[in-house]
Amino acid sequence: MNQPPMRVVVAGGGTAGWMTAAALAKLMGKRLDVVLVESDQIGTVGVGEATIPTLHIYHRLLGLKEQDVMAATNATFKLGIQFENWRVQNESYLHSFGFLGKECWACGFHHFWQKGKALGMVSEIGDYCTEHLAAREGRFAVLPNQDYNHAYHMDATLYAKFLRKLAEQHGARRIEGKIESVTQCAESGDIQALVLENGERIDGDLFIDCTGFRALLIEQTLNTGYDDWSHWLPCDRAIAVQTKSVSNPPAYTRSIAHASGWQWRIPLQSRVGNGMVYCSKYWSDEEAKATLLANLEGELLNEPRVIQFRTGTRRQHWNRNCIAIGLASGFLEPLESTSIHLIQRSIIRLMQLLPSGGSYEAERNEFNSQTLEEMANIRDFIVLHYKATERDDSPFWQHCKRMPVPESLAHRMNMFEEAGKVFKHGPDLFGETSWVQVMMGQGIEPKSYHPIVDMMSDHELEGFLGGIKGRVTKKVSSLPPHFDFVAHYCPAK
Ligand code: FAD
DSSP: OOOOOEEEEEEOOSHHHHHHHHHHHHHHTTTEEEEEEEOTTTOOOOOOOBOOTTHHHHHHHTTOOHHHHHHHTTOEEEOEEEEESSSSTTOEEEEESSOOSOOOSSSOHHHHHHHHHHTTOOOOGGGGOHHHHHHHHTBOOOBTTBOOOOEEEOOHHHHHHHHHHHHHHTTOEEEEOOEEEEEEOTTTOOEEEEEETTSOEEEOSEEEEOOGGGOTTTTTTTOOOEEEOTTTSOOOEEEEEEEEOOSSOOSSEEEEEETTEEEEEEEOSSEEEEEEEEOTTTOOHHHHHHHHHHTOOSOBOSOOEEEEOOOEEESOSEETTEEEOGGGGEEOOGGGOOHHHHHHHHHHHHHHHOOOSSOOHHHHHHHHHHHHHHHHHHHHHHHHHHHSOOOOSSHHHHHHHHSOOOHHHHHHHHHHHHHSOOOOOTTOSSOHHHHHHHHHHTTOOOSOOOGGGGGSOHHHHHHHHHHHHHHHHHHHHTSOBHHHHHHHHOOOO
16 A cells, blocks of 8 residues: 555535545545645535535534534524425425334334324324424424434535635645646546646546536536436526525425425525525526515525526446536435535545545446435435425426326335335435325325234324323423524534
């Protein structure tokens, strides 16, 4: 192992670029020479503020303290996402990060709840999940002996700045400049160097494309190809705008469905991130903007701006000596806040499969198949929200309701509708509880429950359900108001 350090060049300094550079420099800095190139002139996409609990894995790996990250990024806690008007108008449900009820080896808690419902002995299913009830009641705390599943709403620009500092402390070098061209080896086709507008040349062994939707290396240089998934996820634009913070921000993201798209509301300590994701086939930018502006609270802090995207995935995420991470690798709309999660997964996967020299075709193939499988699973989960709707009030919803869905999703929906069964497969991000909350929230009611439930008498079932609900209620009532805790635990710096 006396080889010189591998030269890793990260192109792009958005969330993806700095998350990658920080992890590589901190965890493998002795073996890698990490350089990041970014252009202030181009800037970043400037959205991406809602996260999911898996971000803890990344923070733990990098030894980051939650309070430090939250204070530096004006963060609040997030316990789930509230979906409003998705199944029908004027109704909402919450997809929380917690587990429902109690684990049983044979089937999920919802089977027990379902029988209890038929017998009139239960309240709404979220009352049997601590994070769910805590989100609804606006209560939360991080306690030494009790780890509730939580994520953050945070300022993505400040997050990238925070990680930049860490990356530079661990030896990563930042080069400011616009990449004008990319040179390739005539024989192998591998990327050799990035050439900047000022003529500077940055040579490397491995290149990480974090240039966002531009996909400068993986697509513009290597012509990797893109699988378009917009026939399943037809939204192709977003308008983003920030407003002044509201008092007492909720500990969940709001996703509010409208006639041809949906609106997000992400409350930070300092402001609220808002936006509309919509389908340009059914709504013009003006219509989307007017609907967004009519549904905001608080003063506007910037001008609304339109972002165009095409849902889908790069055919290979690792092609030749280039690995695409972040928006350069593909895009799934932010309905379940999964992009930063995918960035983190790609970083960890890259480190696990990092070549130690010679040919790395096997590693590359493994990276590509794992990434694709993971993205397809998340895609199915997002498509579910659109497909399983009872809305029929606009051409957009009529289209979504009737569109064919991937076979993998059709199978899951059928099995749940018939018998309430849904399983997590291999590398799936979303577990049974997530699928159950969204399937039921979107109105898929299982026709039957698992026979093991009948092993309990009605009296035992009532005691079982009542016991769980009582414990959840007690735990939640002992928590402080969410924002009081934020103000004490991680006030913005
Ligand atoms: P960018 O932020 O676009 O960064 C690209 C970088 O490349 C920049 O530094 C730029 O300067 C540099 N660059 C590009 N071209 C050149 C060049 N020629 N020379 C030099 N530098 C160059 N994710 C979530 O997890 N949660 C969310 O709630 C969420 N909401 C979203 C909402 C919308 C509408 C969109 C579009 C995305 C959302 N995402 C969300 C995704 C999230 O924003 C991205 O995954 C994340 O910001 C990473 O972006 P990036 O770093 O890949 O790209």
